[in-house]
Amino acid sequence: MHSAFSNTKIAHHVHNALGGSAKDQVITSQDFTDAIAEITTWQGYAPTPLYALRALAEELGIAKIHYKDEALRFNLASFKALGGAYAALRLLQKELTAQLGHPVKSQDIIGGRYRAQAAGITLVSATDGNHGRSLAWGCQRFGVPCRIYIHAEVSEGRAEAMRAYGALVVRIAGDYDASVALTRLEAEKNGWFVISDTSWPGYQDPPRDVMAGYGVMVNEICQTLDQAPTHVFLQGGVGGMAASITAFLRQYWSQSPIRICVVEPDLAPCLFVSAQNGTLTNFNIQKETVMAGLSCGAPSPLAWPILDAEVTDFLTIPDTVVGPTMRLLAHPLADDPAITAGESAVAGLAVAIAACHTPDLRDALALGADARILVFGSEGITDPDIYAQLMAEV
Ligand SMILES: Cc1ncc(COP(=O)(O)O)c(C=O)c1O
Known part of the structure; x- marks a missing residue:
């Protein structure tokens, strides 16, 4: 050995x-x-x-x-494929149910029944690669715009993999923790929804x-x-x-x-x-x-x-x-x-x-x-x- x-x-x-x-x-x-x-x-x-x-x-x-x-x-x-995409679906289900005033089934979101409404909901996250890829993949499947924040050291190969699923990838100067902080800030400013794999006080559902x-x-x-x-x-x-x-x-x-x-x-x-x-x-x-x-x-x-x-x-x-x-x-x-x-x-x-x-x-x-x-x-x-x-x- x-x-x-x-x-x-x-x-x-x-x-x-x-x-x-x-x-x-x-x-x-x-x-x-x-x-x-x-x-x-x-x-x-x-x-x-x-x-x-x-x-x-x-x-x-x-x-x-x-x-x-x-x-x-x-x-x-x-x-990570199992996490981000599932949390995105759950949030969409909740948000569309609230917007439309009736229960929305996950199969109908996946089947494209709510494409028009889903297109108006933006999901965002910070990532060092794998979570972002899962979220981008899920968003593409569900017809939702996706923004991913990556830090300075995330490889370009990993960024490309997320772009391949239609995500807009934003590279920042700091480290992973700085990318999480910026995601929270920008989401709050713009009315986007954060689908993070980490939590913070008051943010636990996704x-x-x-x-x-x-x-x-x-x-x-x-x-x-x-x-x-x-x-x-x-x-x-x-x-x-x-x-x-x-x-x-x-x-x-x-x-x-x-x-x-x-x-x-x-x-x-x-x-x-x-x-x-x-x-x-x-x-x-x-x-x-x-x-x-x-x-x-x-x-x-x-x-x-x-x-x-x-x-x-x-x-x-x-x-x-x-x-x-x-x-x-x-x-x-x-x-x-x-x-x-x-x-x-x-x-x-x-x-x-x-x-x-x-x-x-x-x-x-x-x-x-x-x-x-x-x-x-x-x-x-x-x-x-x-x-x-x-x-x-x-
Ligand atoms: C391949 C891989 N393994 C393990 C982990 C650790 O997961 P967590 O951040 O939930 O501890 C990650 C997180 O990105 C990962 O990408």
């Missing part, structure tokens, strides 16, 4: 997860059920693969590794719908596995993905003491710092991580109570493990499947491999011979140039 995994500086915070009702109340099982009922009827819906990486598990001395591969989700290259949409991915896993995993490693940006998966798993496998570990880049550890401080804390990002989707300095206040109550371990990893993990997936051991995974997709697997190579951490996380690990390959190739660069590194 590559030495990058054995000489890795990983920070680890064991969290006092007190449990409680957040896992059932922030996103209810009804929220998940509604999202699953809607999204699984969409044209192009198909469950994504859940791969067993048998040779890798054997090499690491554990029982199982399952990798949920989101690279092909709705042909949008990431799990981010809750986004997180409910992610439940489709977790439900597919729960329907496939006959046994709960012992460990789940979840990468965190603002925490929406990790919170959604955590809530779903805890609701579904309520009797299984799954160890839920959240991992972030050491350049953007806002959830880690929040856990250390025992309260939601922003982190001032100094340098952009290669894991673009995880480069967030402000946790989502809607996600945080779930993570605070349920996550047992917070970890950070350096960028140096990203390329080796992507290459390991592309050129796997023995009969393991070859997987194309983007930069932000591999953080969970990277920390799991590195932990298995670090005796103290392995003990601390109780990664014994019976460990059954679940990770989420949250994106495929979302920027071909960056993917090619990382695959070429030695």
Whole structure:
């Protein structure tokens, strides 16, 4: 195995997860059920693969590794396809119902019955790429104008992917958090609707719908596995993905003491710092991580109570493990499947491999011979140039 995994500086915070009702109340099982009922009827819906990486598990001395591969989700290259478009549909349904004075069905919006009215509603969001692509795709399907704000470091490849779905892409000078702030300001000034994957005080409905949409991915896993995993490693940006998966798993496998570990880049550890401080804390990002989707300095206040109550371990990893993990997936051991995974997709697997190579951490996380690990390959190739660069590194 590559030495990058054995000489890795990983920070680890064991969290006092007190449990409680957040896992059932922030996103209810009804929220998940509604999202699953809607999204699984969409044209192009198909469950994504859940791969067993048998040779890798054997090499690491554990029982199982399952990798949920989101690279092909709705042909949008990431799990985010499930969130933004669904939240957009829910908002449109609410807004058109209010404007027209009668209930509006989601199938009628998708079928084009309200095209004329929908054209007068503008949906906006900030993004570091994947959420914006999902929103742009949904807006194109529903016939709604879409504006996306990106920060200075978002690659032009990712901007182009959003323009391809008809979005107007506005690049700003600051970082991700600045793009969120500007989106809020401009939306308020112009009467546009924000469909964000992060939340803030007084703004929770679309981010809750986004997180409910992610439940489709977790439900597919729960329907496939006959046994709960012992460990789940979840990468965190603002925490929406990790919170959604955590809530779903805890609701579904309520009797299984799954160890839920959240991992972030050491350049953007806002959830880690929040856990250390025992309260939601922003982190001032100094340098952009290669894991673009995880480069967030402000946790989502809607996600945080779930993570605070349920996550047992917070970890950070350096960028140096990203390329080796992507290459390991592309050129796997023995009969393991070859997987194309983007930069932000591999953080969970990277920390799991590195932990298995670090005796103290392995003990601390109780990664014994019976460990059954679940990770989420949250994106495929979302920027071909960056993917090619990382695959070429030695
Ligand atoms: C590929 C990928 N994985 C994980 C995440 C993290 O999701 P969240 O910001 O909800 O924590 C993102 C966020 O953009 C992402 O694009």
